[in-house]
Amino acid sequence: MRRKIGITIPEMIKTAFSTKITKSYPFKELDVSERFRGKLEIDPDKCTGCGVCAIVCPASVITMVEVGKRKFRDKEVTIRRPIFNLYNCISCGQCVDDCRFNALRLTKEFELAVFDKNSLVMKKAIEHVE
Ligand code: SF4
Numbered sequence: 001m002r003r004k005i006g007i008t009i010p011e012m013i014k015t016a017f018s019t020k021i022t023k024s025y026p027f028k029e030l031d032v033s034e035r036f037r038g039k040l041e042i043d044p045d046k047c048t049g050c051g052v053c054a055i056v057c058p059a060s061v062i063t064m065v066e067v068g069k070r071k072f073r074d075k076e077v078t079i080r081r082p083i084f085n086l087y088n089c090i091s092c093g094q095c096v097d098d099c100r101f102n103a104l105r106l107t108k109e110f111e112l113a114v115f116d117k118n119s120l121v122m123k124k125a126i127e128h129v130e
């Protein structure tokens, strides 16, 4: 017992004067690491509608929707763009890695709690198409 006290008291004194590890979040802004994977973001200018992201997503977050038609070499082709149901996104980064047009990135945004999950549906790519 005495031995335990002998170990505990110096440890308590050391801890009392050491730098705090815990942060006062949410009262103070929280820094995240450089490689943190937060909310997914798309650059609609770069998206070509190839659909690879929808194929590789393991959480079925991405749906390709038809947004119009276009003439290409005397043929009419369908234009598609992705919609992201981000409430199911697990921030794995697979779509980011596989988008060869660099249209996707994971941001450092992590405060994603919402009352209405539909507010996390990202339609930027379809709203952007003229
Ligand atoms: S975000 Fe990238 S992978 Fe997904 S449809 Fe657009 S260009 Fe293709």
Ligand code: SF4
Pocket: 040, 056, 057, 058, 059, 060, 061, 062, 084, 088, 089, 090, 091, 092, 093, 094, 095, 096
């Ligand atoms: S980060 Fe992962 S889970 Fe989220 S949309 Fe991309 S592939 Fe799907």
